[in-house]
Amino acid sequence: RRARPVREVLFFPSRPCCIEALLAEAAEPGAPARPCPCPLPSGDTALSRLVRRLLSARRSLDLCIFSFSCPQLARAVQLLHRRGVRVRLVTDAQYMGLHGSQIGRLRHAGIQVRHDQHSGYMHHKFAIVDRRMLITGSLNWTTQAIQSNRENVLVVEDAEYVKAFQDEFERIWEEYNPANYSFF
Amino acid sequence: RRARPVREVLFFPSRPCCIEALLAEAAEPGAPARPCPCPLPSGDTALSRLVRRLLSARRSLDLCIFSFSCPQLARAVQLLHRRGVRVRLVTDAQYMGLHGSQIGRLRHAGIQVRHDQHSGYMHHKFAIVDRRMLITGSLNWTTQAIQSNRENVLVVEDAEYVKAFQDEFERIWEEYNPANYSFF
Numbered sequence: 001r002r003a004r005p006v007r008e009v010l011f012f013p014s015r016p017c018c019i020e021a022l023l024a025e026a027a028e029p030g031a032p033a034r035p036c037p038c039p040l041p042s043g044d045t046a047l048s049r050l051v052r053r054l055l056s057a058r059r060s061l062d063l064c065i066f067s068f069s070c071p072q073l074a075r076a077v078q079l080l081h082r083r084g085v086r087v088r089l090v091t092d093a094q095y096m097g098l099h100g101s102q103i104g105r106l107r108h109a110g111i112q113v114r115h116d117q118h119s120g121y122m123h124h125k126f127a128i129v130d131r132r133m134l135i136t137g138s139l140n141w142t143t144q145a146i147q148s149n150r151e152n153v154l155v156v157e158d159a160e161y162v163k164a165f166q167d168e169f170e171r172i173w174e175e176y177n178p179a180n181y182s183f184f
Numbered sequence: 185r186r187a188r189p190v191r192e193v194l195f196f197p198s199r200p201c202c203i204e205a206l207l208a209e210a211a212e213p214g215a216p217a218r219p220c221p222c223p224l225p226s227g228d229t230a231l232s233r234l235v236r237r238l239l240s241a242r243r244s245l246d247l248c249i250f251s252f253s254c255p256q257l258a259r260a261v262q263l264l265h266r267r268g269v270r271v272r273l274v275t276d277a278q279y280m281g282l283h284g285s286q287i288g289r290l291r292h293a294g295i296q297v298r299h300d301q302h303s304g305y306m307h308h309k310f311a312i313v314d315r316r317m318l319i320t321g322s323l324n325w326t327t328q329a330i331q332s333n334r335e336n337v338l339v340v341e342d343a344e345y346v347k348a349f350q351d352e353f354e355r356i357w358e359e360y361n362p363a364n365y366s367f368f
Binding site for chain 2: 119
């Protein structure tokens with residue numbers, strides 16, 4: 001029986017929360033839980049829901065993220081990569097070099113990253129999980145945005161919307177192929 | 185017979201286009217079309233589709249827009265206000281004062297505007313038309329974003345998603361009520 005398609009709206013700011021238990025369970029399903037010594041609560045928040053959706057990836061994760069500096073989300077993405085999920089990440093050339101950006105770390109971990117070569121911004125903030133679930137909204141993947149801004153994220157398991165974004169992702173992925181760079 | 189609910193995805197950058205004919209038709213439905221002397225084409229673009237959706241408002245337009253500096257979209261909003269549509273606009277305190285912002289002009293036209301009082305950003309970019317259609321995505325309402333950035337906008341006529349955003353709008357509208365300001 002097919003589960004009911006996911007339809008979720010997340011609003012931020014999110015209360016700060018500890019996602020260690022989520023990451024540990026994703027890294028080693030069924031392993032006995034080790035309590036985290038950090039003082040943050042591990043309740044149900046917009047951030048923990050977002051992380052849960054990402055960690056549900058089994059085969060692929062396609063990311064178009066304008067600004068990516070949140071270490072917690074970078075750890076989730078890295079974990080998926082280690083678990084064998086095919087991660088592709090598109091980001092913005094100007095923002096990837098900013099202080100605190102996680103792009104270098106993710107590249108270093110072996111994740112494929114591509115970026116624009118233009119003056120305009122690659123301003124999307126969306127993720128596609130297993131070519132099946134679209135996660136999109138106003139939220140950049142920064143701790144400031146998560147904890148301080150008014151933001152929204154839609155989670156949509158709908159073939160029509162997913163296809164539109166998947167097609168856009170593939171267009172951008174190809175356009176940003178380093179083989180197509182022009183050097184002046 | 186109810187029309188099929190709108191489900192649309194718009195990707196930007198949009199080709200530049202002239203929206204004078206759309207605005208004229210909305211201002212005076214059925215009036216004979218006067219050709220615009222500007223050199224821009226008036227074809228079907230992501231921008232013209234966005235403007236069309238906005239101009240379909242008959243009763244209310246609720247806007248949460250982080251950065252609003254696009255004169256074309258400001259004219260569309262002003263036109264709706266003049267036509268008797270109840271427009272409410274929430275924006276970000278830091279960005280509303282930037283050069284080119286349309287917020288002053290819209291306030292001057294008599295449109296109700298409220299803004300945050302916090303250090304975090306009011307980073308939403310959504311519109312709700314007639315409490316029925318949600319328009320949301322990564323796109324700030326700036327000419328730069330429309331013409332130069334990679335952006336997405338979803339148009340969703342779905343009671344569940346609309347309600348979530350309408351509730352968020354009402355929360356923010358009340359929280360940003362000037363009667364609640366604190367002065368230090």
